[in-house]
Amino acid sequence: MSLTSPLFFAFLASVVVAYNISASVSYRxxxxxxxxACFIGSYLTDTTQALPLLGFLLLGYGCVRVLEVxxxxxxxxLGVLSVLGCYVFLKRFSFFDDLGHIPFPYLTIGLSYIxxxxxxxxxxxxxxxxxxxxxxxxxxxxxxxxxxxxxxxIQRYQxxxxxxxxxxxxxxxxxVFDAFSRIITGYVKFVIIAATAEYGFSFLKPQLxxxxxxxxxxxxxxxxxxxxLYTVYLYYNFSGYMDIVIGSGILIGQDLPENFDRxxxxxxxxxFWQRWHMTLSQWFKFYLFNPxxxxxxxxxxxxxxxxxxxxxxxxxxxxxxGIWHGTTAVFVIYGLLMGAGASVNKLWQVACTARLGxxxxxxxxxxxAYIYLSRGITIAxxxxxxxxxxxxxxxxxxxxxxxxxxxxxxxGFFAIGGAFALFWFIADRMVLHLxxxxxxxxxxxxxxxxxxxxxxxxxxxxxVTTLLHKSPDFVYKxx
Numbered sequence: 001m002s003l004t005s006p007l008f009f010a011f012l013a014s015v016v017v018a019y020n021i022s023a024s025v026s027y028r029x030x031x032x033x034x035x036x037a038c039f040i041g042s043y044l045t046d047t048t049q050a051l052p053l054l055g056f057l058l059l060g061y062g063c064v065r066v067l068e069v070x071x072x073x074x075x076x077x078l079g080v081l082s083v084l085g086c087y088v089f090l091k092r093f094s095f096f097d098d099l100g101h102i103p104f105p106y107l108t109i110g111l112s113y114i115x116x117x118x119x120x121x122x123x124x125x126x127x128x129x130x131x132x133x134x135x136x137x138x139x140x141x142x143x144x145x146x147x148x149x150x151x152x153x154i155q156r157y158q159x160x161x162x163x164x165x166x167x168x169x170x171x172x173x174x175x176v177f178d179a180f181s182r183i184i185t186g187y188v189k190f191v192i193i194a195a196t197a198e199y200g201f202s203f204l205k206p207q208l209x210x211x212x213x214x215x216x217x218x219x220x221x222x223x224x225x226x227x228x229l230y231t232v233y234l235y236y237n238f239s240g241y242m243d244i245v246i247g248s249g250i251l252i253g254q255d256l257p258e259n260f261d262r263x264x265x266x267x268x269x270x271x272f273w274q275r276w277h278m279t280l281s282q283w284f285k286f287y288l289f290n291p292x293x294x295x296x297x298x299x300x301x302x303x304x305x306x307x308x309x310x311x312x313x314x315x316x317x318x319x320x321x322g323i324w325h326g327t328t329a330v331f332v333i334y335g336l337l338m339g340a341g342a343s344v345n346k347l348w349q350v351a352c353t354a355r356l357g358x359x360x361x362x363x364x365x366x367x368x369a370y371i372y373l374s375r376g377i378t379i380a381x382x383x384x385x386x387x388x389x390x391x392x393x394x395x396x397x398x399x400x401x402x403x404x405x406x407x408x409x410x411x412g413f414f415a416i417g418g419a420f421a422l423f424w425f426i427a428d429r430m431v432l433h434l435x436x437x438x439x440x441x442x443x444x445x446x447x448x449x450x451x452x453x454x455x456x457x458x459x460x461x462x463x464v465t466t467l468l469h470k471s472p473d474f475v476y477k478x479x
Contacts, residue, residue: 003244003474011038015146016251020171028165032141032252039146043107052090052106053114059086060118061139067125068133070196075157076126087115091329092425110149112324114282116144123287125457130157136404138164145254147245150474151238153259154279162255169253177450179250184457186243192464194237201229201390209396214356214403220411223404228416235263238277264424267365267374269345271316272382280321289317307350314346315339325389328398334388341381376421380413 002008015035017030044050060280063079091109092101117474121139124130134157142160161170202224207214214222234443242259249256259279274279293313299308322335364370391397404412 003241003346004267007042008246009226011035011042012248012251019252023168023170025165029137029141032145032395033137036141036146036149039149040107040110040144041185043109048104049106051421052102056083056086056090056111056114057140057143059083060114060122060143061136064121064125064134064139065119066113067122071124071126072130072145074124081116083122085120087111091327094479095448098398104271110144112205113150113154114143115150115153116152116280117157119287120154124157132161147249147254147256147466151241151245152279153242153257154283155257159255159257166253175250179247181293181450182243182247182250183369184454184461186240186247187461188457189236189240191240191461194233194240195464197229197233197236201226201233204229208400209391216408219403220408224409224415226390227383227412228419229319231379231386234262234386234389234460234475235424261449263470264379264420265375267371267379268349269341269378272378273342284321286319288312288320292316307346311343311346313340320471324387326392328392329394330388330392333397334385337385337388341385372421372425373386375424376417379420380417383416384409384413445479 002120015031019031032138040050040053042309058085063083066073067079090102090106091108121130121134121142138161141164142157145160147153148155204222208219208222208226239260246256246258258278259277261275263272263276266275293310296309296313297306318341319335319339322338323331325331325334349361352364356364388398389398391400401409438448
């Protein structure tokens with residue numbers, strides 16, 4: 001069900017109206033459960049396509065029930081291995097082709113985010129952080145929440161439970177306006193900015209993948225431009241989708257977590273991942289990085305090694321996070337790049353702190369030149385690493401990297417990093433020195449001004465969609 005299709009608008013409107021007809025908790029929960037089933041059903045052409053997903057959910061729920069009774073490390077390990085094994089089999093990772101496959105097409109959309117939710121419940125049930133018994137319907141409403149089914153955000157069950165059909169939640173005009181404003185802003189990102197960037201990227205990509213006869217400078221320029229456009233497309237596509245689902249959540253009483261916090265203002269690679277896809281980063285921090293670091297520290301208790309154990313834990317965490325994005329060998333490269341970026345960043349912090357001391361290192365990081373140089377390096381590295389996402393086939397990836405060579409990659413890195421640092425330096429100076437007249441602010445914040453702003457955004461969406469003759473799709477549902 002495409003976000004820009006009339007079917008989705010009709011579906012969402014029906015769910016919102018049905019949900020708010022009654023304040024009964026059981027009624028509202030029934031509406032949400034039925035909405036989840038209908039949303040999943042929109043992706044099916046045959047009921048058998050849902051059977052593997054149903055089996056995955058039953059396996060996950062069975063493991064949760066076992067852990068409610070048998071709260072042991074062995075039970076958790078067996079449960080995690082079972083769920084992960086089923087996930088790898090259903091996602092058909094290319095390096096596990098020998099495992100065989102199910103001999104009919106089936107639904108794989110949503111599996112990655114269901115996996116995170118199931119593993120989170122299992123770990124929290126075993127640790128005692130989640131003491132209540134989760135009934136099957138609540139488990140389904142949580143793991144298959146139609147707003148978060150395709151892409152997240154990844155919400156903890158404890159937070160979901162607090163808004164699951166909440167009887168005390170009533171819509172008022174302020175909430176409705178905030179919701180629509182957030183949704184329309186999301187569509188501006190999704191339909192206008194992301195779609196325009198994708199249009200340019202789609203024009204450049206074929207030239208790059210057939211780059212045998214291109215002059216070197218043109219090849220380098222095309223690569224830098226295509227990589228940058230893809231990053232713009234990915235960010236505005238993904239963050240726009242988040243705005244749409246978070247705004248829609250307001251209309252049915254769901255307080256969904258934020259997933260982005262101005263990631264391009266990050267000064268380091270580690271800070272970038274605290275701002276980009278935040279719920280994914282937080283999930284990996286709590287359920288992989290922290291346990292791994294604690295285990296390493298128990299094996300090597302020397303305080304002198306703690307920082308370097310953190311480097312190793314960062315590398316493993318970001319490697320796994322990168323591999324999660326796809327099923328081909330190129331995504332292993334992406335994971336290695338993510339792990340290397342995080343590790344080098346941490347090693348740099350450790351080395352600078354040891355050499356300069358915390359006070360002098362902090363003073364260095366507050367220097368204007370250092371700030372924008374760091375921002376440029378951070379984004380340039382991320383932009384180039386994203387090549388793995390838009391060239392997922394190993395043969396195409398090898399051909400592109402071979403054509404670029406080390407010189408082309410470095411040229412792209414310095415061009416993107418320098419352009420980004422200069423752009424944001426100028427933009428920040430303009431914001432710092434330019435002030436909006438009070439009259440314009442009052443007009444903008446008035447009821448008429450806010451409604452005119454929404455109307456103009458809606459008109460822009462219609463115009464761009466008409467010009468591009470294309471309904472954009474959500475990029476992250478492929479991961």
